[in-house]
Amino acid sequence: MSRTLHCYAEGRDGGWEAICLDLDIAVQGDSFAEVYRALDEAIAAYLETVHDLPESEQRHLLRRKAPIYVRLSFLLRAVRTILFGRDSDPQYADFTLAAAA
Numbered sequence: 209m210s211r212t213l214h215c216y217a218e219g220r221d222g223g224w225e226a227i228c229l230d231l232d233i234a235v236q237g238d239s240f241a242e243v244y245r246a247l248d249e250a251i252a253a254y255l256e257t258v259h260d261l262p263e264s265e266q267r268h269l270l271r272r273k274a275p276i277y278v279r280l281s282f283l284l285r286a287v288r289t290i291l292f293g294r295d296s297d298p299q300y301a302d303f304t305l306a307a308a309a
Contacts (some may be wrong), residue, residue, distance in 0.1 A: 210306050210307070210308060211230075211289060211306070211307050211308070212304045212305075212306055213227070213228050213229075213230045213231065213251065213304060213305045213306075213307050214229045214230055214282075214302075214304055215227060215228045215229065215247060215249075215287075215302070215303055215304065216229070216282055216300070216301065216303070216306055217240055217244065217300070217301050217302075217303070218245050218299060218300050219240065219298075219299035219300070220299065222227075222238075223236055223237065223238055224236065224237050224238065224239060224240055224242065224243045225243065226240075226243035226244060226246070226247040227247075227274060228247060228250075228251055228274070228305070229273065229274045229278065229279055229282060230273060230274075231254060231270075231272055231273075231274075232249060232272050232273060232274040232275070232278075233247065233250050233251055233254055234247075235247045235250050240301060244303070247305070248305055249309050251305060252307070255307055255308065259271060268309040276301070282302070285302075285304070
């Protein structure tokens with residue numbers, strides 16, 4: 209079964225941070241390409257580890273959302289984009305990753 213994970217990356221202070229909103233996984237790096245790749249790898253490693261756990265623990269860990277303030281920040285940016293047009297900030301990107309869940 210495949211699952212679409214909602215993620216975003218933001219550049220600040222000379223570095224980048226990428227966050228998976230659906231699994232509460234975050235990575236840091238020097239560029240968007242680096243954090244995109246690192247987040248994809250971190251998610252794959254996380255899902256592989258969770259797969260080896262008992263099913264009762266798997267359910268909990270596969271539904272682990274990012275904290276509400278992180279999700280609200282993402283939502284506010286999305287609403288602002290809808291109301292005022294595409295955000296042209298080169299230091300921000302939202303994206304999805306496909307993962308076997």
